[in-house]
Amino acid sequence: MDKRVANADAAVSRIQDGATILLGGFGLCGIPESLIAALRRKGSKNLTVVSNNAGIDDFGIGLLLQTRQVKKMIASYVGENKTFEKLALTKEIEVELNPQGTLAERIRAGGAGIPAFYTPTGFGTMAAEGKETREFNGRTYLLVPALRGNFAFIKAWKGDRWGNLVYRKTARNYNQVMATAADHVIAEVEEIVDLGALDPNCVHTPGIYVDAIFEGESHEKRIEHRTVRKRTSQRSGSAA
Numbered sequence: 001m002d003k004r005v006a007n008a009d010a011a012v013s014r015i016q017d018g019a020t021i022l023l024g025g026f027g028l029c030g031i032p033e034s035l036i037a038a039l040r041r042k043g044s045k046n047l048t049v050v051s052n053n054a055g056i057d058d059f060g061i062g063l064l065l066q067t068r069q070v071k072k073m074i075a076s077y078v079g080e081n082k083t084f085e086k087l088a089l090t091k092e093i094e095v096e097l098n099p100q101g102t103l104a105e106r107i108r109a110g111g112a113g114i115p116a117f118y119t120p121t122g123f124g125t126m127a128a129e130g131k132e133t134r135e136f137n138g139r140t141y142l143l144v145p146a147l148r149g150n151f152a153f154i155k156a157w158k159g160d161r162w163g164n165l166v167y168r169k170t171a172r173n174y175n176q177v178m179a180t181a182a183d184h185v186i187a188e189v190e191e192i193v194d195l196g197a198l199d200p201n202c203v204h205t206p207g208i209y210v211d212a213i214f215e216g217e218s219h220e221k222r223i224e225h226r227t228v229r230k231r232t233s234q235r236s237g238s239a240a
Contacts, residue, residue, distance in 0.1 A: 003163045004192065005212045008038035011186045015044050018071075022107065022149035022178040023051040023061060027080075028222050030171030031060050032153035032188045034216040040064055040155075048072040050149060052103070052174055054084040059222055068092070074147070077098040080224060089236060099127065102144060104177060109146035111180025116145045137141070152182030158187040163210030164203045172204060179205045187213040 025031030040063045055061035065083045072094040087093040099121045118141035132143040154175045157168035192215045
C-alpha cells in the first residue's frame with residue numbers, strides 16, 4: 001500500500017469546481033502552502049473553503065482570493081486580508097463566521113459521525129439567528145450542524161507512504177481534526193520517512209484517514225506579525 005503521489009499538482013488533479021475544502025493551519029502556522037498554490041494553478045472555481053482564517057494577501061488562502069476562486073469562506077477570523085475585506089464588502093464572496101471553538105467542534109463532530117450538537121456560544125447574538133434552541137439546566141443552547149468537506153488539505157511534519165502523520169508542536173492545530181472530516185484527505189509533509197521510522201505511540205493521524213501524501217519541495221514558514229523587543233543601549237562595562 002503506497003499513498004504517495006508525485007507532487008502537489010498531481011494531488012489536486014481531481015478537485016472540481018464547487019468543491020468544499022477543509023484547509024488546515026492556524027494563521028500561517030501549519031498551512032498546506034504547496035497544495036494551495038497548486039489549486040491556484042489548477043484554477044478550480046466556486047469553492048467553499050473552511051479554515052481558521054483567510055490567510056494574508058499574498059500567501060495562503062489569499063492566493064485563491066486574488067483569483068476569485070473562492071465562492072464561500074467559513075472561518076473564525078478574517079482580519080489579516082485586505083483582498084478578503086474588499087470581496088466581502090462588495091458581496092463578491094459569501095462569509096460564514098464561527099466562534100473559534102464552535103468551528104473546531106463542528107469539524108470534530110463531522111469526523112465523528114455526529115450530525116449536530118448544542119452549544120451555548122453565540123446565544124443572544126447574530127450567530128443564533130435562524131438556529132434551533134433548547135434549554136438545559138436553566139441555560140439556553142444553540143443547535144449547530146457538523147461540518148465536513150469533499151477534500152481536506154493537511155500539512156504535517158513527517159509521514160510515511162502509508163499516510164501516518166506526525167505534526168510538529170503547534171502546527172498540529174486544525175490539521176489533525178480536519179484529517180477526519182473529509183471524503184478525500186491529502187497530506188503535504190516536510191519529510192516522508194521509511195516505514196517503521198515513526199514511533200506508533202507518537203503518530204497523531206493514522207494513515208487510515210489519509211488518501212494521498214507527498215513531500216513538499218519548500219516551505220516558507222512566514223510570520224504574520226513579527227514583534228521584537230527594542231534594543232536598549234548598555235552601559236559601558238555591563239554584562240552582555
